[in-house]
Amino acid sequence: GNSVTQMEGPVTLSEEAFLTINCTYTATGYPSLFWYVQYPGEGLQLLLKATKADDKGSNKGFEATYRKETTSFHLEKGSVQVSDSAVYFCALRTGFQKLVFGTGTRLLVSP
Amino acid sequence: NAGVMQNPRHLVRRRGQEARLRCSPMKGHSHVYWYRQLPEEGLKFMVYLQKENIIDESGMPKERFSAEFPKEGPSILRIQQVVRGDSAAYFCASSASGTDNEKLFFGSGTQLSVL
Numbered sequence: 001g002n003s004v005t006q007m008e009g010p011v012t013l014s015e016e017a018f019l020t021i022n023c024t025y026t027a028t029g030y031p032s033l034f035w036y037v038q039y040p041g042e043g044l045q046l047l048l049k050a051t052k053a054d055d056k057g058s059n060k061g062f063e064a065t066y067r068k069e070t071t072s073f074h075l076e077k078g079s080v081q082v083s084d085s086a087v088y089f090c091a092l093r094t095g096f097q098k099l100v101f102g103t104g105t106r107l108l109v110s111p
Numbered sequence: 112n113a114g115v116m117q118n119p120r121h122l123v124r125r126r127g128q129e130a131r132l133r134c135s136p137m138k139g140h141s142h143v144y145w146y147r148q149l150p151e152e153g154l155k156f157m158v159y160l161q162k163e164n165i166i167d168e169s170g171m172p173k174e175r176f177s178a179e180f181p182k183e184g185p186s187i188l189r190i191q192q193v194v195r196g197d198s199a200a201y202f203c204a205s206s207a208s209g210t211d212n213e214k215l216f217f218g219s220g221t222q223l224s225v226l
Contacts, residue, residue, distance in 0.1 A: 004153060036217075043115055043217035044154075044202065089154070097144060097209065098167070101153035 002027045002094045006102035009087075013109050019077040021105045023064075023090035026071065031092040033057075033066050033073040034099065038087045047075075047088070085109045113138070115205050116185075117218035125226050130190040130197070132221045136205030142166075143186040144215065145178060148200040160186060161209065193225045 007022040025033065032051045036044040048057030053068035062077045073090060090102040116135040124130050136143050141162045146154040147170075159167040160180035171178065175193075180186040190197055200222050204215040 006153075038219075041219060043117075043219045044204075045217070046214055091153075097142075097159060097206070097213075097215065098156045098170075099146075099215075100155070101146075101148075103151060103153045 002031070002092060002100050004090050004092055004100055004102035006088075006090050006105050009104075009106040011105060011107050013080055013107070015082055015109055015111050016079045017109075019075070019080045019084075019107065021075040021088055021090075021107070023073045023075065023102060024071050025073065025090075025092050027092055027094065027100075030068075031094055033064070034091040034093070035062070035064055035073070035075050036089040036091060036101075038089065038104070040086070044089060080107070080109045082109045082111055115203055115216050115218035117201075117203050117221050119221060120219070121222045121224070123224045123226065124193050126194055127192050130193050130223055130225075132188040132190075132201050132203075132223070133185045134188070134203030134205075134218060135185040136203075137207075137216050140205035140207050140216070142206045142209040143180050144204040144206075145186075145188050146202040146204065148202065148220075150199070154202060157188075166209075190223075193223075195225050198223055198225045 003026045034049045035047040037047045048059040050057040050066035056065045087104045089104045091099045145157040148154045157170040158178045175191045200220045202220045204217045
């Protein structure tokens with residue numbers, strides 16, 4: 001079946017550190033891949049997406065590249081800020097507006 | 112322009128009671144999606160509704176769960192005779208037209224705890 005596996009959190013970093021949150025997937029066909037972010041007290045927001053192999057999604061300094069050969073979509077940011085503290089969800093779309101999410105990874109950034 | 116509003120934020124029920132979760136989509140949105148996040152798992156699709164119609168309920172448990180999105184008012188996810196295994200975070204999302212590439216907007220969720 002279709003599934004998404006994310007690295008467990010929390011991930012604790014100091015401000016300006018480099019961030020990687022790993023995400024791998026299992027799917028039939030060629031799904032679209034997404035990263036969503038949930039800030040405290042708010043709903044999930046789309047952070048970035050990629051719809052085909054080798055596409056790179058980017059937004060707010062975050063990037064992720066759709067790697068078909070390794071079935072991965074790792075999230076990276078070169079220099080994190082305290083305001084990036086949130087829960088990050090990797091997801092794939094299997095059908096019409098149906099998303100399959102990972103368990104989420106909590107990021108804590110300290111000053 | 113308010114986002115997707117879900118209430119209550121937290122709901123506590125005893126086993127056998129009914130739970131009603133409400134979702135008001137963003138203004139102008141007529142497509143609503145419900146997702147459930149069980150402890151230690153990712154969000155999973157439950158049901159997709161358009162005004163007065165259920166479009167896809169392939170993720171809904173066969174018993175005790177129902178959803179509606181009436182012409183007027185919020186979408187309701189109803190769980191009858193709740194059991195401990197229903198304890199989860201329930202998220203609602205909405206979109207304007209329902210096309211596959213359209214962005215979904217999520218609410219902040221309702222945390223259901225069954226005692």
